[in-house]
Amino acid sequence: MLRAAARSTRTFRTQPAALRTTRTFTASCSRLTESFALNSLDTFTEEEEILRESVKRFANEVVGPKVREMDERESMDPGIIKGLFEQGLMGIETGVDHGGAESSFTSAIIAIEELAKVDPSVSVMCDVHNTLVNTVLRQHGTKEQQDQWLPQLSQSKLGSFCLSEAASGSDAFALQTRAEKDGDHWVVNGSKMWITNSYEAEIFLIFANVDPSKGYKGITCFIATKDMGIKIAKKEEKLGIRASSTCTLNFDDLRIPAENVIGGEGKGYKIAIEILNEGRIGIAAQMLGLAQGAFDKAVPYTYQRSQFGQPVGTFQGMAFQLAQASVEIESARLLTYNAARRKEEGKSFTKEAAMAKYWASIIAQRVSGQAIEWAGGVGFTRETGIEKFWRDSKIGAIYEGTSNIQLQTIAKFIQKQYS
Known part of the structure; x- marks a missing residue:
């Protein structure tokens, strides 16, 4: 038996190094596959999928009918705020012992995205409350402070x-x-x-x-x-x-x-730096949802509206624009989800958050502007709500760090890596 083992060893050692490396790599990959399930960036837990459907329903049924009125009155309907609390959307990451849902950071990002597909105003209200206010208290508050304030923020009182x-x-x-x-x-x-x-x-x-x-x-x-x-x-x-x-x-x-x-x-400056990095993922999610919302409103119209004997969406010039916009939205989505997952996993995410926020804000402006043109004169009216997405998109390049600040952040990481 020992001699047979020795012969086997000698035979293996005479094989080319590249083949030995390949076999070792293959064996390692096999063990890795057995231990881990590698998922795509848009693979979600059952809990996250349930949340998405719940928020989507709330946004369409409760927020949707009030969007135009709130925009023209320039004020938030108190019933919307109350509904967000009742739906458990104002304490998404907060623990159940403090009245929250104790869910993932990505769950918060999903909620922000889905709300923005219908009304970015409601989305940013939920975003700031969750990713900034609640997170500061969860991460930096004492137990006494958390016990006092987090239940209120989860159940009834809006934060700023x-x-x-x-x-x-x-x-x-x-x-x-x-x-x-x-x-x-x-x-x-x-x-x-x-x-x-x-x-x-x-x-x-x-x-x-x-x-x-x-x-x-x-x-x-x-x-x-x-x-x-x-x-x-x-x-x-x-x-x-x-x-x-x-x-x-x-x-x-x-x-x-x-x-x-x-x-x-x-310690306030450290808190601000940390929290704004996280908050930028929330703004990326808002801009992502906005872009998708504008796309979803405008594209069906391009297949209903006919000119020269065919739907305008089937003309190559229009079809290519729709395809390009779809690719751009997907790229913003993957950047946003990647930053969110990295944050969840405890990995560095500052550069990824800056990239997601920068790119999603660009795509939001671009797609919402194109969406108006796709719908023609109808898109230019307030009746469809498409033009509102374009107006809402501009803030993405400004708040929680302007686009230039995001580029500066990304550039610093590049310099650190290559200089």
Whole structure:
């Protein structure tokens, strides 16, 4: 037996190295296949698929009939907000012990995408509440803070994330809002601009500098409620996402209990960096859903409308445009899902989030603009709702990091890799 084994070994060692490598690789792949099921990026769990169908139904049946009215009134229907809470869509990743669904990050992305197919205004409200406000508390709040605030945010009270100011947009850490300690409270003075959800929100995450001598390392995150004295100074009138409130907030000697500091004094800049990277995946999902929503509205019309004896969608010039748009939407979808899965798996995702947000915002503008043209004069009217997608798409290149900021982020990773 030993001699036979020796002969077998000698025979193997005389085989070409390339063949030995191939056999070793094949054996390794076989073991890997037995251990893992390798899935496509758009393969979802049963729970995620159920969520998608549930959100799709809610968006079409509850949100859909109110989209035009909310857009023209430039305000969110309170019933929509109530419905989002009742559907469990305002605490998607939050644990069940705090009233949430305890689902995956990708589930949140799916919900944002599906809502955006019908109304990007509702989508961004859900997005900011989940990926920014809830996540800050889940990741950086103390147990006491989580016990106090997360159940409210999961079940009834809308949250708002207050970082941007008149002089600190892309340069977020140039903020001028100040906080000074006064006994067992912090006194906050300053203002914020471009704050999503601020008109309807009851719970606010406010970033202020407690020690300007330390620069951005003095920035601290506080949690406050509207009834503490937060003042809405102005509600912006916008090109798109009109139903989503965007306001200027003023803080005049706003007193916040010391125990409402999130993550510790001077840790606000780290919280902001982390959370905006994650939030960009949410915006990518919003833009992805928007592009798909515009496509879904316009394309059927191209096969119903006939000119010169055939449906306009069957002319090669039009057919190629539809095919190209479909490819572009799919590319944005895969970038978005890839960033979401990487985040879930604990892998680095900053570059991937920037890529997804940048590309999805471009595709949203491109496809929604083309969709108007595909539907011709009808697409240019407000009746179809197609033109609204185009108006809503423009914000994708601006908020949660402009397109230039995304390109700068991506370029830094390229430089690090190749220089």
